[in-house]
Amino acid sequence: MNNYQIYSDAELLPLIRENKPVCDFAFDTLYKRYSGKLHSYCLFHSKNRVDADTVFHDTWVKFYLNIKSGNKVDNALSFLVTIARNIIIDNARSSSRKMNYITEMTDLTDLKSALPDNQLNENQSELIELIHLAVDSLDEIYKEPFVLKRYYDFSNEEIAKICGETVECIRKRITRATHKVRELIQSYINNEIE
């Protein structure tokens, strides 16, 4: 059998338009490659775990159907984030809530259930929770570019395109968000080092 994991995104995306079982293999490879990152994005930008899962589910379905219909995509993860963002905005509009709200804290138990506990020791688990809370506490206009930069390694240009802002604006927001998060978790990390 083929090892689809060695294929790049540019090679996998056209394979989704092929017949079974090739399209299944290609989709499965992309899913495993980006499901974690997309799920973290959905968690950061949703009220709770249930909403995050709904956004996550709808994002993948729309992604698959878009590719199948012939949509040309350069960057799979960027396309996924764009779809998720649009879904979140649509959901916010439909519930008559503005996008510029301070996100409710994600229930820590919901977050914990997403983490493979058997791979984490207690300190690691606590640190991850702390980082998540610190990032989640940011204002939306800072949180989104920060998550895309720190978690997904998007370039400032890609983030600017997704968020609909200028590159300079994105750069400044990322810097400020970094300082904010550092302030929140600095003392914990210092204690860990000591």
Add this chain to the structure above:
Amino acid sequence: MGEAMNYSDKIVEFLDGDLSAVEENELFSMLAADNSLRGELKSVININSKIRNSSEYYHPSPDITASIYKDLKIDTNLITPNISASARGLSKWNIFSGLLGGAVASMIFLTYIFVFSGNSEVRNVAGNTIDNYPIVSSTEDYQDSEKSFNSDLNSNKNSRIKHVTHENTARLKNTQNVIANYEEQQAVEDKKNISDLFEQKMKPTKTIVLNSNLGSIPLVHNNFVMAFEPNVKHDLLIPIEQNFSKSKIGLSLEINGMANWNLPKETIYPSELGKFNNSGVALFYDLSNSMAIGADLRQETFFVRYNGLDSLKQFFQYQQHSSFTSFGLTARYHALNLNDLKIFSQGNFSTNNYGIIARFAGGAEYYIYPDVSLSLLLEYSHLFFNHQNKWFDTRKIGINYGFNFKF
């Protein structure tokens, strides 16, 4: 404060690669002079690293994954194909087909041994086998021939000759043909000397009656051999025909296994293999001692790489590594025939549901047993196929090894 904040921002921007060369030099100068700034640099590096690492711990639940796959009708049995052992040449089907091919070849070989060959099979000119009247370890009564022999032999009227030991590996000419040839030879030579010699020494003197119901075979031996010495070969000694092989009908069966190298080298591997992958069977008919034609059937794979347009008319490069059943015609020419070794070359034209194949090979047959040989070939195969009204091709070289059974 403002300046400190400014340099704190520059630290973050430097780590994100957003500073110009001038700004970097300015920052490094400040870092060299300010301990607290260096501490802040280390802190930001540490936090960025931990945030990036924490992203690995986000996973969707299995339920949501199952829901997505169900809605998109993704076959969960096909999840995560791994590099199979076939990529490393250790597919369980490769091993199985090799063992099965070897077992089939061994069964045919053993069947041939037990059914078609026999111990001490002897037949006389008339075609009767010695099994009907075994003479091993037995003695027979002999009747004098009409012609006389020398006095010593004549005195052994009704003498008994001990058993004739038949050698299974002896190949002898037809007795009547030998006698006829001898008579022709005699006519050419000096009649006087030969006839004297023959009169004195070589005339048939004994007739061995193997079975009173059957004809007799004249036995000729020289007068230096009083007893029949089966292991001594004499020029004119014509013992009973021993262990003739059945006359060849010109048909042979060849069973092969193959090891191949694709040109170009494969980058993907077959999603599944045929049951007898890299195995083949061929039936040959000998047109002459040096020429044979045949038909073959083989299960094989080819790696192909070609260009085309996908369903949306976009340029697409195809790579496939498919498994085929190929049917072909072969012509084999034996360039060199030694006792147990034959060197040959052959050409083959095959077809399958993908395209047409031309093959050229050179090889050797080594006889390990009468009518059974081991064959080894080095083969070049070239596949031609058509896609979207364009012709493409691919090649492979391989080593074929197997058994050849002659009927």
